[in-house]
Amino acid sequence: MLYNDVILENFLHPKNAGEIENADGTGEVGSIGCGDVVRLTIRVEDDIITDAKFAVFGGAAALACASYITNAIKNKTTEEALSIASSGELDRALGGLPAARLKSAVFVCEAVQAAIKNYYDKNGIGYDPFDFALGCSICDGCEE
Numbered sequence: 001m002l003y004n005d006v007i008l009e010n011f012l013h014p015k016n017a018g019e020i021e022n023a024d025g026t027g028e029v030g031s032i033g034c035g036d037v038v039r040l041t042i043r044v045e046d047d048i049i050t051d052a053k054f055a056v057f058g059g060a061a062a063l064a065c066a067s068y069i070t071n072a073i074k075n076k077t078t079e080e081a082l083s084i085a086s087s088g089e090l091d092r093a094l095g096g097l098p099a100a101r102l103k104s105a106v107f108v109c110e111a112v113q114a115a116i117k118n119y120y121d122k123n124g125i126g127y128d129p130f131d132f133a134l135g136c137s138i139c140d141g142c143e144e
Contacts, residue, residue, distance in 0.1 A: 004095040007064045014063055016070035018053045025122070027114025030107045036062040040070065040111040044119055049073050049081055054111070061101035065090060065108040078116050082131065085112035 003011070023041035030037040036058030043051040052073050054066035069090060073081040083089075090105045091097050097105055117132045119125070 002098055003060065003064070006068070006093075006095045007061065007097070010064035010067040010094075011060045014067040016053045016067060017055070019055055020051055020053050023115075025115040025117075025119030027111040027116070027118060029110040029114055030058070032057065034103070034107075035059065036104055036107050038062060038066055038107045038111040040066065040108075040115045042073075042115045042119060044078065047077050049076055049078065052115075054108075058104065058107075059101070061097055061104035062107065064094065065097075065105050066111070068094060069108050069112060073112060078119065081112060082116060085109040085116075 019039070020041040020043050024044040025042045026039070027041075028037070028039040036056070038058070039055045041053050042049050052070040054070050056062045056066050069085065072084050072093070076084065086109060090109055091102065094105075113132050117127070120127050
């Protein structure tokens with residue numbers, strides 16, 4: 001079987017699909033040329049992510065990753081969410097993605113990072129730029 005039960009559950013019954021109006025942070029990564037685009041929005045109160053939603057243009061792995069991670073970062077501090085937003089951690093939590101689908105985990109994790117960075121920027125919260133590995137790290141470039 002290509003996908004395990006955890007991935008299939010999150011693909012067949014996605015949680016947190018949609019977009020938060022007037023979100024505190026928004027991150028969008030990926031490229032149609034690469035096959036996946038992930039937009040993630042967060043609501044933050046007292047440095048706790050109280051809500052997270054996603055929109056995905058892509059395949060089953062991207063949708064499953066986004067569903068899983070939005071659930072995982074809720075009720076976490078932004079720092080805890082950044083720790084969760086590691087493609088290796090997400091891959092392990094999902095029980096292992098097929099190698100050809102690992103880019104989906106990377107895009108979803110980068111969307112979390114971008115949303116938190118956007119929140120920090122909007123609120124004047126300082127951070128180490130090296131904490132945010134943003135920018136497509138999958139390939140040499142895509143043509144959109």
